[in-house]
Amino acid sequence: MDRSVSTEFEIDVGLSIALTEAGAWVIRADGREFRLEEINDFYRVWVLLERPFSEVKAALDQIARSASAVTPFxxxxxxxxxxxxxxxxxxxxxxxxxxxxxxxxxxxxxxxxxxxxxxxxxxxxxxxxxxxxxxxxxxxxxxxxx
Incomplete structure (x- = not known):
């Protein structure tokens, strides 16, 4: 897995969403990375739903812009x-x-x-x-x- 991460959005202590240089959205937890590709991969980030959509979207859009990502979250x-x-x-x-x-x-x-x-x-x-x-x-x- 591509471990090179351009920037991250911290969800909780030791838990963040990042975009790899290859353009893949990943969740980082306890020093490990898990790709967010299939619908079943997203249970790891349900906690985002507890926050206002506008806050989460702004943070993840910023990550995408910083990395010049082709694919939005x-x-x-x-x-x-x-x-x-x-x-x-x-x-x-x-x-x-x-x-x-x-x-x-x-x-x-x-x-x-x-x-x-x-x-x-x-x-x-x-x-x-x-x-x-x-x-x-x-x-x-x-x-x-x-």
Missing amino acids: PFAKLIGSALNAKSRQWTDLAMVWVSFLAAAEKATLKGLLSDVRDSKWASQKIRQLARKYVNEIERGDPKRLN
Whole structure:
């Protein structure tokens, strides 16, 4: 793995997100690196959902700019990972962030949002919000999706 890191965003003591010189997003923990590529890799950074989206986005965008990264941080994968966990706590936090995604990113979450909408474990409020997002995605109304 490419261990050369251009800059980091500290999440907690000994835990940070970084962008390698090769342009890969990684989580660094206890002296080890784990790539953030597949949706299932993102459970390691769910704690980001406890912070305001604007704060996290600004920090990660700064890292991307500093490294001249081609790929911005994949927020949809982070949100999708939390939704996929079927945990009320993480789903509630992830649903707050969905509204900040671009229409195309929201569309990639349609299946997971449908699962939340149809679930018995999510709160009524969250199921209604998931229904709203799924309806907007299905209508393909870009003004309403953003």
